[in-house]
Amino acid sequence: MSKMKVLGVSLAALIAVGCSSNSTTDSQAQAEAEAAAAAAAAQAEADRRAAAEAAAAAEARAIEAEKNSLETVFYFAFDESALSPATRSALDAMAAYLKKTNGSIRLEGHADERGSREYNMALGERRAKAVANYLSIQGVDRSRFDIISYGEERPVMMGHSEGSWSKNRRAEVKL
Amino acid sequence: MRTLLLCVVMLLSSVARAELTIEITQGQDNPVSIAVVPFANNATEVSEDIHGIVSADLYRSGRFAPLPAYDMLSQPHTAAEVFYNEWRAVAVEYVLIGRLANDGFGRLRASVELFDVLRQSMIMEFSVDGGPLEQRDIAHAISDAVFEKLTGMPGAFSTKIAYVSGRNEFGAGSVSYNNRLMIADVDGARERQLLESSQPILSPAWSPDATKIAYVSFEDGRPAIYIYDLATNMRQKVTSFPGLNSAPAWSPDGRYLAMVLSKSGNPDIYVLDLESRQLRQMTRHYGIDTEPSWLPDGLALVFTSDRAGQPQIYQVDMATGYEERLTFDGNYNARARVLLDGSGIVLIHRSEGYLDYHIALQNVERGTIKVLSTTVLDESPTVAPNGSTVLYATRDGGRGILAAVSVDGNVKYNIPSNARDVREPAWSPYISDHKFFLKK
Numbered sequence: 001m002s003k004m005k006v007l008g009v010s011l012a013a014l015i016a017v018g019c020s021s022n023s024t025t026d027s028q029a030q031a032e033a034e035a036a037a038a039a040a041a042a043q044a045e046a047d048r049r050a051a052a053e054a055a056a057a058a059e060a061r062a063i064e065a066e067k068n069s070l071e072t073v074f075y076f077a078f079d080e081s082a083l084s085p086a087t088r089s090a091l092d093a094m095a096a097y098l099k100k101t102n103g104s105i106r107l108e109g110h111a112d113e114r115g116s117r118e119y120n121m122a123l124g125e126r127r128a129k130a131v132a133n134y135l136s137i138q139g140v141d142r143s144r145f146d147i148i149s150y151g152e153e154r155p156v157m158m159g160h161s162e163g164s165w166s167k168n169r170r171a172e173v174k175l
Numbered sequence: 176m177r178t179l180l181l182c183v184v185m186l187l188s189s190v191a192r193a194e195l196t197i198e199i200t201q202g203q204d205n206p207v208s209i210a211v212v213p214f215a216n217n218a219t220e221v222s223e224d225i226h227g228i229v230s231a232d233l234y235r236s237g238r239f240a241p242l243p244a245y246d247m248l249s250q251p252h253t254a255a256e257v258f259y260n261e262w263r264a265v266a267v268e269y270v271l272i273g274r275l276a277n278d279g280f281g282r283l284r285a286s287v288e289l290f291d292v293l294r295q296s297m298i299m300e301f302s303v304d305g306g307p308l309e310q311r312d313i314a315h316a317i318s319d320a321v322f323e324k325l326t327g328m329p330g331a332f333s334t335k336i337a338y339v340s341g342r343n344e345f346g347a348g349s350v351s352y353n354n355r356l357m358i359a360d361v362d363g364a365r366e367r368q369l370l371e372s373s374q375p376i377l378s379p380a381w382s383p384d385a386t387k388i389a390y391v392s393f394e395d396g397r398p399a400i401y402i403y404d405l406a407t408n409m410r411q412k413v414t415s416f417p418g419l420n421s422a423p424a425w426s427p428d429g430r431y432l433a434m435v436l437s438k439s440g441n442p443d444i445y446v447l448d449l450e451s452r453q454l455r456q457m458t459r460h461y462g463i464d465t466e467p468s469w470l471p472d473g474l475a476l477v478f479t480s481d482r483a484g485q486p487q488i489y490q491v492d493m494a495t496g497y498e499e500r501l502t503f504d505g506n507y508n509a510r511a512r513v514l515l516d517g518s519g520i521v522l523i524h525r526s527e528g529y530l531d532y533h534i535a536l537q538n539v540e541r542g543t544i545k546v547l548s549t550t551v552l553d554e555s556p557t558v559a560p561n562g563s564t565v566l567y568a569t570r571d572g573g574r575g576i577l578a579a580v581s582v583d584g585n586v587k588y589n590i591p592s593n594a595r596d597v598r599e600p601a602w603s604p605y606i607s608d609h610k611f612f613l614k615k
Contacts, residue, residue, distance in 0.1 A: 117377055155343065
């Protein structure tokens with residue numbers, strides 16, 4: 001709609017310029033026509049920019065909405081780093097999102113409190129790496145991953161039974 | 176007269192408010208009955224209850240039952256005042272008496288005598304000197320000497336522990352973390368804070384000369400291994416490779432630091448030469464290899480690996496790199512520490528159950544495992560330098576506490592904190608700054 005209008009104005013300006021170029025006497029009319037053409041071109045550029053910005057903003061809102069819909073915490077069985085089918089499908093959506101973005105992606109691995117602390121530190125790293133491996137297979141550039149394990153040092157649930165442990169055995173993607 | 180001179184370099188820069196207390200949960204069946212008679216005090220500026228500390232030390236060992244002062248028929252201060260019949264009447268086997276005096280050079284001297292009631296004879300006579308800030312050291316030195324005389328085993332009362340104390344605040348939708356690296360006397364007294372951070376602190380390890388502590392800290396946002404010098408309060412970052420920097424362990428000669436790095440892709444055991452800074456990779460396996468601990472001769476390392484599917488203990492020879500599996504009993508064996516005489520390995524052991532992580536002792540020759548602790552969710556065992564006792568971390572209700580069990584399983588005590596979770600204990604070697612000069 002606005003493009004059509006711009007085109008019309010530009011055409012009128014061109015005709016005006018063409019007419020005045022044939023005239024050798026009316027220099028004032030020529031200047032006016034040139035000014036009108038310049039104004040029309042500036043308006044066209046501004047409108048084009050506004051349209052691009054609106055489109056970009058719409059796309060950013062869409063990506064933000066996509067980001068907000070993503071699962072970012074993934075849970076594991078005891079002493080395991082295997083990804084569940086549910087985690088895999090959630091990571092497919094994560095990968096699709098990440099491929100539209102740039103920059104580093106922080107992956108945190110965690111364990112529950114059972115067993116030794118340093119073994120759990122290694123287990124947390126293995127869980128974060130399992131997520132990184134899956135995402136990279138889905139096309140996310142591996143060099144973007146920033147992997148850190150907290151072992152059992154950062155529980156999100158304070159209880160000492162499976163109800164809390166199952167929530168603490170996790171990998172988190174920090175978006 | 177034999178004199179035991181005590182010289183201690185005091186390291187105390189800041190003494191934190193006491194966090195740790197001690198509760199005996201199980202003693203030996205037939206502890207030795209001893210009377211630690213309140214000492215005569217002829218000295219000025221005595222602020223510590225020296226005989227009380229001796230009595231508490233002996234009690235905590237689980238091998239002694241000190242007679243309460245109110246049950247003593249008399250309180251002798253000299254050999255001439257000791258009447259054996261009185262002590263036999265209250266079934267006391269040994270009597271310790273003592274006198275405190277200033278030595279004229281600004282130091283305190285405790286002169287003590289130990290009597291065998293059955294044999295009706297004095298079996299030990301010595302004195303211990305120390306500065307005004309060394310009163311607890313004087314007491315622990317007396318305990319060490321008495322313990323060794325009566326058990327044949329050196330005492331470990333003059334040693335220290337390092338540990339991590341933490342507090343997690345679970346709020347609505349967020350958790351805040353606070354961690355402190357601490358050291359304290361082995362009886363929980365004279366706590367000193369080395370480091371405080373909102374980031375994780377793990378795996379404190381004493382150097383063999385007890386002058387430094389290696390540990391893992393995330394204070395820069397990533398794990399790094401640091402060495403803290405207790406005399407200077409200076410610390411240095413040793414490694415901060417990409418990935419894990421974890422589980423530092425000093426070689427017996429103090430020259431090397433074994434550690435876990437995952438810079439090559441997965442966690443393996445490495446050994447860093449602290450002089451040349453050369454790094455040597457000891458294990459190469461796609462499984463988790465972690466928690467190295469040196470054999471007393473420094474010729475091999477034991478470590479935890481899940482290469483067989485579950486964590487088990489393995490050993491790697493320093494010269495040949497030859498690896499062998501050591502544990503087969505149980506479905507979770509981890510975090511091994513080798514006894515100083517090489518006869519056994521203390522570890523975290525689970526044979527069944529969700530919670531049943533116990534401290535156990537594996538006999539190296541026979542390969543048999545004996546469970547020592549009756550608590551659950553046990554971790555981080557560390558052995559006293561005299562080999563008598565294992566200190567470890569466990570849970571009591573919602574709290575993280577330290578607990579101890581004798582290697583024969585007969586004596587147990589808890590060391591809870593009054594307000595915070597305590598974990599990751601590391602028992603110091605004998606403190607070499609404590610120099611004893613025996614003289615006639």
